Amino acid sequence: GRNAFAFFRAEMDHASQDRRALEQELQFALARGQLSLEYQPQVDMVSGRVHGFEALLRWSLPERGAVRPDVFIPVAEASGAIVPIGAWVLEEACREASVWHEPMRISVNVSTAQFQHGDFAGLVSRTLSATGLDPSRLEIEVTESMLSRDPVRMLDTLTCLRAMGVSVAMDDFGTGYSSLATLRAFPFDRLKIDRSFVQDLEVNPEAAAIVHGVLGLAKALSLPVVAEGVETEQQSEFLRTAGCAEAQGYLFGKPRPISCYDYLTHPTASS
Numbered sequence: 001g002r003n004a005f006a007f008f009r010a011e012m013d014h015a016s017q018d019r020r021a022l023e024q025e026l027q028f029a030l031a032r033g034q035l036s037l038e039y040q041p042q043v044d045m046v047s048g049r050v051h052g053f054e055a056l057l058r059w060s061l062p063e064r065g066a067v068r069p070d071v072f073i074p075v076a077e078a079s080g081a082i083v084p085i086g087a088w089v090l091e092e093a094c095r096e097a098s099v100w101h102e103p104m105r106i107s108v109n110v111s112t113a114q115f116q117h118g119d120f121a122g123l124v125s126r127t128l129s130a131t132g133l134d135p136s137r138l139e140i141e142v143t144e145s146m147l148s149r150d151p152v153r154m155l156d157t158l159t160c161l162r163a164m165g166v167s168v169a170m171d172d173f174g175t176g177y178s179s180l181a182t183l184r185a186f187p188f189d190r191l192k193i194d195r196s197f198v199q200d201l202e203v204n205p206e207a208a209a210i211v212h213g214v215l216g217l218a219k220a221l222s223l224p225v226v227a228e229g230v231e232t233e234q235q236s237e238f239l240r241t242a243g244c245a246e247a248q249g250y251l252f253g254k255p256r257p258i259s260c261y262d263y264l265t266h267p268t269a270s271s
């Protein structure tokens with residue numbers, strides 16, 4: 001009825017006001033030093049060793065506190081702010097990783113707008129030169145939705161990145177609409193199984209069947225797989241038995257600031 005509609009309107013106005021406020025604040029986030037990165041380990045399922053880290057962006061406002069990435073990243077994508085912010089993420093992650101005492105892989109998420117804006121492969125190349133990071137240590141995580149937008153340009157960019165020695169991972173695999181066609185059309189070095197499938201492994205036989213299917217497909221294509229969002233020993237055991245090479249999740253470590261990883265930043269603390 002009318003009241004419900006009025007209520008709905010008020011909610012919507014709130015939401016769009018909130019969005020506008022966030023959008024304005026985001027313009028200054030970089031200059032005000034409110035952005036930071038956290039790093040989450042990706043571990044080998046057999047040896048338990050850490051092979052790499054995913055860099056995850058964090059935004060903290062003085063009064064409001066932390067804003068969740070799934071709230072502010074879509075806002076930054078819509079406003080275009082993700083282009084300078086994404087360039088900062090790339091540089092910060094590469095600079096950080098270049099001084100680690102173990103040559104681990106560093107994975108960086110990118111958005112469609114970054115790929116569409118100017119010469120992304122050129123930006124990566126300049127960032128690698130500026131930071132001195134070995135290209136083979138950098139991995140760019142892309143999603144399926146990005147690739148469907150402008151496939152010719154995407155393929156060109158991915159090909160350039162790989163020619164430079166940078167690897168490319170297909171992120172959130174299974175959540176898009178054209179997984180199989182995408183795998184055939186684009187050159188990937190790794191697949192990341194989305195957290196939503198891992199989460200449901202124990203309770204949903206279909207999720208388990210999908211994970212088995214993805215691992216079989218990846219094996220046939222010689223693509224290593226990282227499972228995302230592993231929280232329990234049972235999930236870990238299932239994935240290991242099914243042949244998944246690496247895992248990332250709270251069971252192995254939450255995303256944390258770089259200062260929490262002594263063995264990367266202090267050589268003497270290394271075991």
Ligand code: C2E
Nearest residue numbers: 056057069070073089109110111229230231248249250255
């Ligand atoms: P994503 O790329 O799928 O990243 C994995 C998300 O799962 C991260 O959420 C991570 O903290 C979370 N996660 C990892 N293990 C577990 C677990 O065991 N349990 C649970 N419940 N969650 C787990 P986060 O950090 O909130 O980031 C959300 C999304 O924001 C990312 O999803 C990614 O799409 C986007 N994002 C984060 N940083 C960046 C960035 O620098 N650039 C761009 N373009 N997007 C980013």
Ligand code: CA
Nearest residue numbers: 054109141171
């Ligand atoms: Ca990711």
Ligand code: CA
Nearest residue numbers: 172194195228
């Ligand atoms: Ca995901």
Ligand code: CA
Nearest residue numbers: 109143171172
């Ligand atoms: Ca993602």
